[in-house]
Amino acid sequence: MILVMLRVMALSLWRDRIGLVLVFVLPPLVFIVFASVFGSGASGSLDIRAGLVDQVNSADSRRLVDSVQQRLSGRLIRTPDAAALENAIESGRADAGLLVLGDLADAPTPVTVLIHPGRRAAGEILTAQVNAAVGQDLPELMLRREVARLKPILALTPDQVRHVTGAPSGLAPPPPFVAQRILPGGDPLRIYYAGAVSILFLMFTAMQGAMSLIDERRAGLWLRLGLSTGGVAPLLGGRMVWLTALGATQALVLFLVAAVAYNVPLLANLPAWSVTAVSAAAASAGISLALAAACQTREQAQPVSTFIFLILAAIGGSMAPRFLMPEALQTLGWLTPHAWVIEAYQTVLWRGLVNETVAQAWIVLASFAAWGFAAALWIEGRRRL
Amino acid sequence: MASEQTEVVLRLAQATRRYGHHAALDQVDLAVAEGEVYALVGRNGAGKSTLAKAAIGALALDAGSVRVLGADPSRDRNVRREIGIAPQEIALYPHLTVAENLDAFAALAGLSRAERPTAVARVMDETVCADRAGERLDHLSGGWQRRANLAAAIVHQPRMLVLDEPTEGLDPETRLILRHLIARLRADRTAILLISHNAEDVVALADRLGVMEAGRLIVEGRPAELMAEAFRGRTELVVRLSAASSSVEGILASRGLAPSDGGLCWSGTVADAVTLAREIEMALLLVDVELLELTVRPPGLDALIDWATASAAQ
Numbered sequence: 001m002i003l004v005m006l007r008v009m010a011l012s013l014w015r016d017r018i019g020l021v022l023v024f025v026l027p028p029l030v031f032i033v034f035a036s037v038f039g040s041g042a043s044g045s046l047d048i049r050a051g052l053v054d055q056v057n058s059a060d061s062r063r064l065v066d067s068v069q070q071r072l073s074g075r076l077i078r079t080p081d082a083a084a085l086e087n088a089i090e091s092g093r094a095d096a097g098l099l100v101l102g103d104l105a106d107a108p109t110p111v112t113v114l115i116h117p118g119r120r121a122a123g124e125i126l127t128a129q130v131n132a133a134v135g136q137d138l139p140e141l142m143l144r145r146e147v148a149r150l151k152p153i154l155a156l157t158p159d160q161v162r163h164v165t166g167a168p169s170g171l172a173p174p175p176p177f178v179a180q181r182i183l184p185g186g187d188p189l190r191i192y193y194a195g196a197v198s199i200l201f202l203m204f205t206a207m208q209g210a211m212s213l214i215d216e217r218r219a220g221l222w223l224r225l226g227l228s229t230g231g232v233a234p235l236l237g238g239r240m241v242w243l244t245a246l247g248a249t250q251a252l253v254l255f256l257v258a259a260v261a262y263n264v265p266l267l268a269n270l271p272a273w274s275v276t277a278v279s280a281a282a283a284s285a286g287i288s289l290a291l292a293a294a295c296q297t298r299e300q301a302q303p304v305s306t307f308i309f310l311i312l313a314a315i316g317g318s319m320a321p322r323f324l325m326p327e328a329l330q331t332l333g334w335l336t337p338h339a340w341v342i343e344a345y346q347t348v349l350w351r352g353l354v355n356e357t358v359a360q361a362w363i364v365l366a367s368f369a370a371w372g373f374a375a376a377l378w379i380e381g382r383r384r385l
Numbered sequence: 386m387a388s389e390q391t392e393v394v395l396r397l398a399q400a401t402r403r404y405g406h407h408a409a410l411d412q413v414d415l416a417v418a419e420g421e422v423y424a425l426v427g428r429n430g431a432g433k434s435t436l437a438k439a440a441i442g443a444l445a446l447d448a449g450s451v452r453v454l455g456a457d458p459s460r461d462r463n464v465r466r467e468i469g470i471a472p473q474e475i476a477l478y479p480h481l482t483v484a485e486n487l488d489a490f491a492a493l494a495g496l497s498r499a500e501r502p503t504a505v506a507r508v509m510d511e512t513v514c515a516d517r518a519g520e521r522l523d524h525l526s527g528g529w530q531r532r533a534n535l536a537a538a539i540v541h542q543p544r545m546l547v548l549d550e551p552t553e554g555l556d557p558e559t560r561l562i563l564r565h566l567i568a569r570l571r572a573d574r575t576a577i578l579l580i581s582h583n584a585e586d587v588v589a590l591a592d593r594l595g596v597m598e599a600g601r602l603i604v605e606g607r608p609a610e611l612m613a614e615a616f617r618g619r620t621e622l623v624v625r626l627s628a629a630s631s632s633v634e635g636i637l638a639s640r641g642l643a644p645s646d647g648g649l650c651w652s653g654t655v656a657d658a659v660t661l662a663r664e665i666e667m668a669l670l671l672v673d674v675e676l677l678e679l680t681v682r683p684p685g686l687d688a689l690i691d692w693a694t695a696s697a698a699q
Contacts, residue, residue, distance in 0.1 A: 004492040012480040015521065220472030224537070226443050227465045228493035 001230045005238025006245075009209070013246070019208075023250055027201040028257040034193040035262060038321070048122045049075040051085045051094035051114075060104040060141055064111075067133035068098065072126075089114055095122035098130065105144045140171045187262055188350045189321070194258040195345030196318040199280055199338045201254075202247045203309045206284040209243045210292035211301050213380075218297075232380050240285050240373050247281025248274075265349055272348040272358065279365035280341040286372025287337070293379035312336045340364045391418040392454075394545045394576035399449035400439055402600075409435040411600035412449065419544065420574040422567065424581055424591035424608070426686050431597040433580045434473075437547050440578055441468050453545055466495050469543035473550045473580075475530045476537070479523035483514055483533045486522060487540050494541035504540050511569070512536040513562050528559040535563060539570065546570060549580045564589060584685045588612075596693040603697035615692040616684045620658040624651045624665060625678035636668045654684050654692075 013019055050072060054061050069076045077094060079085040088094040097114030104110045111130060115123025134142060144165045151161060216222045225235050255273065258264040266273060291308070295301035313319055315329060316338025322330050333339035344361035347353050395417040402410040409432050417423040425433050438444040439451050442458025442465065451457065456464040470476075477486045487505045496504055509515040512532045522530060535551055548567070552560045567590050571577060581587055587594060588608050596604040604611065624637060629648030637644070640661055642651040655661050658681040669676050 001493060004489055008478055008481065008485075008489050011485065012478060015480040218474075220474040220476040221478075223438070223441070223443055223472055224470055224476045224490065225493065227441060227468050227470060229462050229466050229495040230493075231462060231465075 001228060001234040002238040002241055005235060006242050009212075009239065009242045012212075022208075023205050023246065024253050027197060027250060027254045030201070031194055031197040031254055031258065032261065034197055035190045035258070038189055038193060047075065048072065048095040048125050049077065049093075050122075050126050051079045051088040051097040052076050052100075053079055053082055053085045053097070054100045055082075056100050056103060056110070058103065060138065061100045063138055063141075064100065064104060064130070064133055065098075067137040068126075068129055071129045071133060085114060089116050095119050096126040098126060104138075104141055106148065136173045139173045140165075142174075143171065187264070188346065190258060190262045191264055191346055191349045192317075192321060192342060194255055194264055194349075195342040196313075196338070198251045198254050198277075198345075199284070199316070199341040200309070200313050200318040201250065202281055202284040203288065203305075203312070205250055206243045206247055206281070206288035207291065207301070207305045207309070209246065210239070210285070210288035211298055213239070213289070213292045214295060214298050214301055217383075233377060236289060236373070236376055236380060240282075240289060240369075243285035243288065244278060244282045244369075247284050248277045251277040251281065265352070269348050269352060272354045273345070275362055276341070276344045276348055276358070276365075279344075279362045279369070280337065282369035283337045283341075283365040283372070286369035286376070288372070289376035290372040290379070293376040293383070312338055315339075317342050337365055337368050391420060393418050394454055395440055395578065396452045397436070397439065397449065398452075400436070400446050400451060401448040402435060402439065402444060403447050408600040410439060410446070410449075413600070413602050415595065415602060415605075417545070417576045417578055419576050420571055421592045422571050422577040422579055422590050424579045424587040424594045425597060426581065426587065426594060426690060427597035428690060432600040433597055434549065435600070436597065437470070437549060437578065437580060440545075441465075441470055441547055466541065467544040468547070469538035469541065469545070470547040471535045471538035471549065471551055473553065475522070475534050477522050477530070477533055480521060482519050482521050483509070483525070483529075483536075484518040486533060487536055490537045491540045494543075496541055504542070508536045508540045511539070511566055528555050531555060532559065532563070535566065539575075543575065545576045545578070547578045547580075550582065551579070552581070552583055552586055560586075582686060587686060596690055598690070598694050598697065601697075604693040611689065611693075612684065615689055615696075616654050619654045619656050619684070621652060621654050621680075621682050621684040621688050622658045622662060622665075623678065623680040623682070624676070625649060626651075626669075627675035627677055630672065630674050632672045633669065633674050636672070637665065640665065652688075654688050 013023070050068075052065060054065055065076070076098065077088070079088055079094075079097075082099060085094070085097040085099060089097050096116065096119065099112040099114060100110065101107070101112060102110035113123055113127045113130065147156070147161055147164050150156070156164075213222070216225065226232065228235065255264060255266045255277075259266040288305070291305050292301055295304060315333050316322075316336030317325070317333055318338050322333055322339060322342070325333070340361040344358050344365075347355060347358050393416045395415070397413050397415045400410050400413040400415075401408065411432075413432075413436060415423070415436070425436065427433050435444065439446060440453070440458075442451065442453070442460075445459065451459075453464050454467055458464050458468060478489070481489065484505055487508060488501050491501045491504050492498075506515070509518055512535055514529060514532045514536060517525060517529055522533060525533070531551070531554075535548070538546060538548070551567070552563055555563065564586065567577060567579070571590075571592075579586070579591060591608050594606065594608045594611055595602050606614075622642065624642065626633065626649050634644070634648070637651045641655055642653040644651050662679055662681055666676060666679060
């Protein structure tokens with residue numbers, strides 16, 4: 001009987017071309033958008049646009065500006081004066097501003113970065129780029145500033161000062177104080193969003209499928225189906241298996257896109273990924289079936305499920321990374337399947353591990369599936385009588 | 386009619402179901418024997434669909450019992466296999482073809498993979514929809530969909546069949562096909578509970594007829610006998626006016642007609658309808674009210690329901 005229901009639902013979806021597009025094309029597209037928007041931070045290329053006023057216009061300041069310009073890939077825009085620069089930041093034409101005010105060698109703080117209160121990250125990035133420009137591209141300037149600062153302490157003679165600061169402008173940059181090493185394991189933010197978008201769409205896809213219960217009730221189909229020899233349980237069971245299979249296939253399509261577009265290591269971790277995908281799909285199916293069983297009409301089910309799924313998605317981290325949330329919300333997030341799904345995918349695909357966290361996630365997701373299915377059975381059983 | 390020679394397939398005894406203070410079914414006793422068509426008529430909300438649900442075990446009773454072939458259909462899965470239902474709505478999967486739908490419902494009714502092709506071919510032949518076997522249901526017209534709806538109810542050859550308005554909205558040809566099919570099912574000893582508003586169907590097909598009102602089965606009998614008892618040779622007279630008029634009310638009411646449709650339509654069963662029709666025509670001419678329709682016809686189900694309700698109230 002479960003096989004009969006599977007065949008009926010598979011044929012129905014196969015012949016619903018718009019439904020197919022919504023199930024298998026839309027989620028990868030949304031993932032690509034999310035990954036492009038939020039994943040650029042992980043690649044290290046945060047594209048900010050900065051305004052510039054160079055009030056000094058010395059050889060040193062021009063070299064500094066050239067260096068920063070190069071580091072921002074040409075997105076440093078000159079403005080006539082400080083007021084125009086502030087205006088550009090206020091209006092959003094520039095994310096932050098660079099104001100060169102004093103002699104770079106002598107002034108205690110010759111450069112100011114103007115930061116919009118709503119775009120502090122842009123200010124931090126510009127500050128880091130200016131520091132990097134000075135440290136890497138203008139080493140002799142830094143040397144002059146250091147010698148001037150140390151001269152009284154070290155009691156340097158004028159000859160010694162001239163000797164040190166007279167070094168050619170091609171002075172090699174100092175070795176970096178901090179070295180960076182990017183660990184293997186793919187791009188965590190893109191893996192994060194692959195998981196986040198996947199569970200978001202799994203919920204909506206499962207709900208669309210589960211709402212056929214309501215249509216069947218309305219059309220009298222449920223009355224006819226209720227006469228089947230197995231009763232309600234296999235009918236709901238068939239639907240549960242179908243929605244789980246559909247959800248897992250949808251997740252596979254999305255992660256294949258992620259693997260091809262962003263080198264997410266899907267194939268290397270396929271077994272653990274598969275268990276996670278099936279558990280996530282089953283949890284979505286269980287929850288959706290319970291909701292569809294509880295609602296009398298589509299008009300009820302549509303807004304109720306959308307509201308619940310959006311709240312779960314927001315708290316569970318499908319919309320914004322959980323590590324950016326306040327502690328209390330992060331804790332609350334563990335009540336949602338979303339947080340467990342994202343955590344499991346990240347651990348499996350980014351860290352390449354199958355550890356206690358992953359096992360815990362699988363158990364929690366299986367529990368969501370079991371409770372949802374049991375609730376749907378109970379509600380439909382009561383409704384039937 | 387149930388007799389000693391025929392087995393009673395469906396039996397409701399004191400079947401009662403309440404929703405709060407409202408009794409959807411109120412101590413209903415009903416029996417349908419094999420090879421019998423039992424027509425259930427009544428106004429909207431009288432309890433016909435509730436009774437149909439109870440009959441197939443899809444509704445728990447507050448009191449009383451339902452037995453199909455001696456077993457409780459809500460608990461006995463084997464007896465459920467002996468029941469078929471064609472709801473008023475098209476209870477089929479719209480994206481599947483007619484053949485796929487029938488195959489699915491045959492499988493759900495417990496037919497094996499080997500039995501199904503024969504069962505599907507037979508039922509498509511019986512409902513004359515083999516030509517459309519490969520077409521998706523949502524691509525078919527209402528008449529074809531209704532044939533498929535009935536086919537799905539009988540694909541597993543049930544011994545009891547519940548039909549809810551099976552000929553509603555059908556063209557004459559399809560209606561005739563379905564009537565023939567129902568007659569053949571009766572000949573094959575299928576017990577049929579027929580819910581219908583169509584007087585022709587009821588008169589042509591039903592062996593017995595029950596009138597429901599407010600959850601109760603108020604009158605039961607053979608259709609011809611009930612009609613004779615209710616109307617005693619009288620016929621139904623229907624008068625339709627272009628406008629409601631207080632000067633007309635006295636004329637029509639005094640001749641035993643009752644208003645509807647805001648006073649635009651008057652109808653009733655009368656002894657000598659033809660003479661009365663002439664009188665009404667003349668009377669209306671005098672008060673200068675235009676007559677749109679004046680029909681004399683055999684009393685319909687609505688008139689029978691009115692009579693049964695009035696009789697039960699006395």
